[in-house]
Amino acid sequence: xxxxxxxxxxxxxVEGKNITFVFPAGEIRPERLxxxxxxxxxxxxxxIVAAATAGIQAAGRETKTIPIVMPVANDPVETGFVAxxxxxxxxxxxxxxxxxxxxxxRLELLRTVAPEVSRIAVxxxxxxxxxxxxxxxxxxxxxxxxxxxxxxEVRDPKDVDKxxxxxxxxxxxxxxVLDDALLFTYRTAIVKLAAKNRLAAIYGFxxxxxxxxxxxxxxxxxxxxxxxxxxxDRILKGAKPAELxxxxxxxxxxxxxxxxxxxxxxxxxxxxxxxxxxxxx
Numbered sequence: 001x002x003x004x005x006x007x008x009x010x011x012x013x014v015e016g017k018n019i020t021f022v023f024p025a026g027e028i029r030p031e032r033l034x035x036x037x038x039x040x041x042x043x044x045x046x047x048i049v050a051a052a053t054a055g056i057q058a059a060g061r062e063t064k065t066i067p068i069v070m071p072v073a074n075d076p077v078e079t080g081f082v083a084x085x086x087x088x089x090x091x092x093x094x095x096x097x098x099x100x101x102x103x104x105x106r107l108e109l110l111r112t113v114a115p116e117v118s119r120i121a122v123x124x125x126x127x128x129x130x131x132x133x134x135x136x137x138x139x140x141x142x143x144x145x146x147x148x149x150x151x152x153e154v155r156d157p158k159d160v161d162k163x164x165x166x167x168x169x170x171x172x173x174x175x176x177v178l179d180d181a182l183l184f185t186y187r188t189a190i191v192k193l194a195a196k197n198r199l200a201a202i203y204g205f206x207x208x209x210x211x212x213x214x215x216x217x218x219x220x221x222x223x224x225x226x227x228x229x230x231x232x233d234r235i236l237k238g239a240k241p242a243e244l245x246x247x248x249x250x251x252x253x254x255x256x257x258x259x260x261x262x263x264x265x266x267x268x269x270x271x272x273x274x275x276x277x278x279x280x281x
Contacts, residue, residue: 003222004049004071007229019236033058041066047232052181053130056081060092067241070094071228072221074130074179076246085246093241094231095224096248099179099204100133104141106202106217109254110174111145113215113266114200117174121150121167121199123160123190125180134178154182160189168197175201177208179218187211198264209255209280214264219249253277 005021013019022045024036037058040048048068050059059068060081068091076082076096083089085096111117122138124131135151142149150172152163167175175194177183183190184205191213194201203209204218231244257280261268273279 003225007226037062067235068092069231071225093244100137103138110202119172120174121172124178125182164193175199179204206255216255
């Protein structure tokens with residue numbers, strides 16, 4: 001949520017003067033989301049900002065009247081958060097990731113760096129309601145590229161080590177991590193274990209590459225959070241969430257960690273380096 005307050009400050013809001021930020025007390029864990037959402041509803045806040053599928057679900061269950069702004073949401077139509085992108089129709093609006101549509105591009109980028117790879121492990125969180133669409137699109141992209149996918153569940157940190165061990169013993173030499181808030185939280189462990197098992201990996205968000213991951217390709221999360229602040233602004237000025245179209249990313253960034261590539265013995269083609277938005281040395 002770090003980008004929301006700065007984004008609102010840029011729009012002229014001053015905390016304690018014309019806006020008050022309410023942050024839930026205690027650690028934000030998946031099992032506490034419903035409780036935290038209920039606390040915010042009980043405080044009768046004017047707007048709730050809820051990130052990721054589980055957070056949006058929790059807030060949506062607790063209120064159908066308080067506006068909910070989602071800075072990032074995977075397939076909000078598919079998950080039932082909004083009726084359509086153009087006319088959300090309820091009390092939820094904001095920005096949508098298009099993770100599913102990026103599946104093919106991520107597999108292509110991975111094959112560009114590791115063209116000999118024919119088996120790719122896919123880490124996923126089975127509790128994510130947006131998962132089916134991501135899986136379908138990833139499977140379709142894999143068929144088009146002629147690669148075999150090995151889907152491996154991750155529900156808690158212990159599953160990461162287990163899953164990547166399975167991948168390695170199955171002679172899988174590459175990894176894709178599907179977009180998910182839980183897996184994003186585990187990114188440091190995932191990146192370290194991918195390196196330990198010498199897996200060429202591509203992730204969604206740049207934070208994975210910054211943590212040592214090989215490559216990342218997605219929209220910029222910080223930018224999406226700042227854009228979400230404009231939704232809060234419009235709602236506070238009287239706009240109805242039902243009538244505020246859900247925006248999608250217009251720019252995607254490719255981040256390559258050259259240090260990790262060298263450690264894995266991979267040569268990044270010059271043409272791909274030229275396309276990168278950032279190269280981490």
